[in-house]
Amino acid sequence: MMKHGIRYGLVLACFVGVASAAEVNIAQTDFSERVINFAIFLAILWYLGAHRLKALLQARQAGISKRFDEVQSKISVAKKAKEQAQKQLDEARKKASDIITTAKKEAIVIAQRCEEQCSADIESLIKSNESLMAFEQRKAKVELVESVLKELFNSEAADIDTQEYVRILSKKVA
Known part of the structure; x- marks a missing residue:
């Protein structure tokens, strides 16, 4: 002031x-x-x-x-x-x-x-x-063996005795 x-x-x-x-x-x-x-x-x-x-x-x-x-x-x-x-x-x-x-x-x-x-x-x-594949191969072998055996048994020209059959089968299977 x-x-x-x-x-x-x-x-x-x-x-x-x-x-x-x-x-x-x-x-x-x-x-x-x-x-x-x-x-x-x-x-x-x-x-x-x-x-x-x-x-x-x-x-x-x-x-x-x-x-x-x-x-x-x-x-x-x-x-x-x-x-x-x-x-x-x-x-x-x-x-x-x-x-x-x-x-x-x-x-x-x-x-x-x-x-x-x-x-x-x-x-x-x-x-x-x-x-x-292994099964199919065995199956094919069995079928092949069967077909070969059928041919042999059915053919007259093949007059093979039993021992000869066993020897052939042994070769095929082995």
Whole structure:
């Protein structure tokens, strides 16, 4: 309050100094009365309205401070939410990486199992094919022996005794 009074006093002194520097006879004008009236008016305004103006400015300052605090709290909440979201994102990335690694390992294991199963199936097919071929060869030998015997028994030109039959059969079977 004191600062403002000093300022107004300096302004008043400047007006008086300007008026005297202009070589105007102040006695012939009502300038000094008007300045005094204006100073009184300002003093009355100050006396009557200063506390209201202060209260208004303090209320405005309190409102601004309250809004600033609210914004600061919202910013801190947003930062916490951002940090939480970042943590969740990092965890999700880690889980995704783990899932991919596990899937690759499982794919390798499944491929190896399929390969082993295919190899076992191929070996089984080869063995069954070999045994089938051996069976077919024995069957063909038996059929050949039977056909040869039938021819010999049915032909009159071949008059062979039993010992000769046994010897021929032994050669064919061996």
